[in-house]
Amino acid sequence: MQELPCCPVCQSENSYPDEGVIICADCGYEWDPAHSEVAEQDERIVKDCNGNQLVSGDTVILIKDLKLKGSSQVLKKGSKAKNIRLVDGDHEIDCKIDGSAIMLKACFVKKG
Numbered sequence: 001m002q003e004l005p006c007c008p009v010c011q012s013e014n015s016y017p018d019e020g021v022i023i024c025a026d027c028g029y030e031w032d033p034a035h036s037e038v039a040e041q042d043e044r045i046v047k048d049c050n051g052n053q054l055v056s057g058d059t060v061i062l063i064k065d066l067k068l069k070g071s072s073q074v075l076k077k078g079s080k081a082k083n084i085r086l087v088d089g090d091h092e093i094d095c096k097i098d099g100s101a102i103m104l105k106a107c108f109v110k111k112g
């Protein structure tokens, strides 16, 4: 069975396809699924300290020592984080360094 996207207006799951568009049974909103995918994408652009755009899957390198919140651990300048994931919030990068899950600010890294 084809999975239909939720209504982008009211988040209802009661949507149904009709002649190339999808209609929400709850609020009546109609949309074109071919275009809604673009709208659903996170278009936020995250840039490193040099202004290079970062994307999920990139490798980044710390440009300064960072103290980890709530612990005495310090992430050393030059530490590499592979296969980063971009997330919302003031820390844009979700990654692992030395096996620990860490959130980083993009302004403290450069693309590796």
Ligand SMILES: [Zn+2]
Pocket: 007, 008, 009, 010, 011, 012, 024, 025, 026, 027, 028, 029
């Ligand atoms: Zn709706």
